[in-house]
Amino acid sequence: MSQIISLVNQKGGVGKTTTAINMAQYLAEAGRLVLLVDLDPQANATSGVGIDKNNIQFGIYDSMIKQVPVERAITKINSVGYDVIPSSPDLSGASIELARAKQREFWLHRILKNIKNKYDYIIIDSPPSLDLLTINGLVASDGLLIPVQCEYYALEGLSRLLETITLIRKNLKPNLDIIGAILTMYDKRNKLARQVVKEVQDNFPGRVFSSIIPRNVRLSEAPSFGKSILGFASLSKGAKAYHNLARELIELEKQ
Numbered sequence: 410m411s412q413i414i415s416l417v418n419q420k421g422g423v424g425k426t427t428t429a430i431n432m433a434q435y436l437a438e439a440g441r442l443v444l445l446v447d448l449d450p451q452a453n454a455t456s457g458v459g460i461d462k463n464n465i466q467f468g469i470y471d472s473m474i475k476q477v478p479v480e481r482a483i484t485k486i487n488s489v490g491y492d493v494i495p496s497s498p499d500l501s502g503a504s505i506e507l508a509r510a511k512q513r514e515f516w517l518h519r520i521l522k523n524i525k526n527k528y529d530y531i532i533i534d535s536p537p538s539l540d541l542l543t544i545n546g547l548v549a550s551d552g553l554l555i556p557v558q559c560e561y562y563a564l565e566g567l568s569r570l571l572e573t574i575t576l577i578r579k580n581l582k583p584n585l586d587i588i589g590a591i592l593t594m595y596d597k598r599n600k601l602a603r604q605v606v607k608e609v610q611d612n613f614p615g616r617v618f619s620s621i622i623p624r625n626v627r628l629s630e631a632p633s634f635g636k637s638i639l640g641f642a643s644l645s646k647g648a649k650a651y652h653n654l655a656r657e658l659i660e661l662e663k664q
Contacts, residue, residue, distance in 0.1 A: 411528055417570065423593055429533075430457045431637050438490065442528045444493070450496060450499075458493055468482055514544050552588040553585065627642035
């Protein structure tokens with residue numbers, strides 16, 4: 410069954426884009442048909458898969474705001490085995506352009522519903538904010554993945570995110586599911602990181618993935634080469650962690 414999944418956390422620097430790129434890669438490696446949607450005006454996911462964000466013909470902005478057919482915005486990247494709808498700096502003005510639009514929370518939903526059945530997974534990389542773009546991502550999604558950094562203040566702001574999700578469920582998308590939290594940037598030598606793991610597991614019982622993403626130099630280097638960790642350092646600890654995480658997500662298909 411096809412799923413649209415948003416990676417969301419309004420706190421920046423939690424590994425959201427890294428997770429989006431590598432989840433897409435390992436799901437594709439497992440034989441799933443995957444589309445990665447870059448909904449962030451910073452376009453880091455776009456750059457991270459080797460696309461020049463300043464030189465795209467059509468992207469998510471064109472489909473959402475200019476009504477360009479979404480099929481024309483899809484970039485096929487044969488080398489990674491999945492498709493991408495790229496972002497660009499133009500997207501930074503989209504929230505303002507959407508502000509007075511009718512059904513403004515549903516614009517992304519409308520364009521993705523036309524192609525949803527062509528993919529097993531559509532992965533949305535959301536902006537680090539709770540603006541109209543992120544809300545469009547939430548409304549378009551079936552489920553959410555929440556990356557949580559294993560550092561001080563890890564849970565700060567999550568209460569606001571959960572309040573937003575509650576409002577979305579109440580007013581716009583009753584069946585929006587929180588698939589789970591993903592612990593990122595974990596350093597087992599750090600006592601605080603171990604405490605954060607326990608705190609998140611206590612706050613989200615049964616909703617935290619077993620696979621924990623380590624703080625890993627290779628993971629941080631890979632995007633600058635326009636590659637996933639599988640294409641850059643497939644034997645690294647970061648690669649193993651994302652491989653296991655993708656397997657966990659695939660296992661949920663059976664439930």
